[in-house]
Amino acid sequence: MRVVSVMVLVSMLAACSGQPTLVNTNKSPAETRADYDDCQGQAAMAAALTPKGKSIDDIRQKALDECMKAKGYVVK
Numbered sequence: 771m772r773v774v775s776v777m778v779l780v781s782m783l784a785a786c787s788g789q790p791t792l793v794n795t796n797k798s799p800a801e802t803r804a805d806y807d808d809c810q811g812q813a814a815m816a817a818a819l820t821p822k823g824k825s826i827d828d829i830r831q832k833a834l835d836e837c838m839k840a841k842g843y844v845v846k
Contacts, residue, residue: 791846792838802843809837 792802816833817826835845 793844793846794842796842805838805841805843809834809841812837 792806794802797805813830813834817830820826820829838845
């Protein structure tokens with residue numbers, strides 16, 4: 771139950787935050803959006819598994835950035 775609650779909270783927070791600038795000249799805007807959505811899901815899971823005392827926002831953002839970089843993007 772805690773995981774579901776955290777995932778809902780993270781999703782709500784992510785909707786409020788601005789999207790970072792992502793650069794990959796080999797991908798279309800639709801591909802970029804699909805990759806970003808996939809990475810957001812992975813980041814939400816990483817944040818849901820965050821140990822007590824750690825910053826959920828920091829963990830989520832780091833996971834999101836690392837995922838996008840792994841897909842070939844430069845995150846600015």
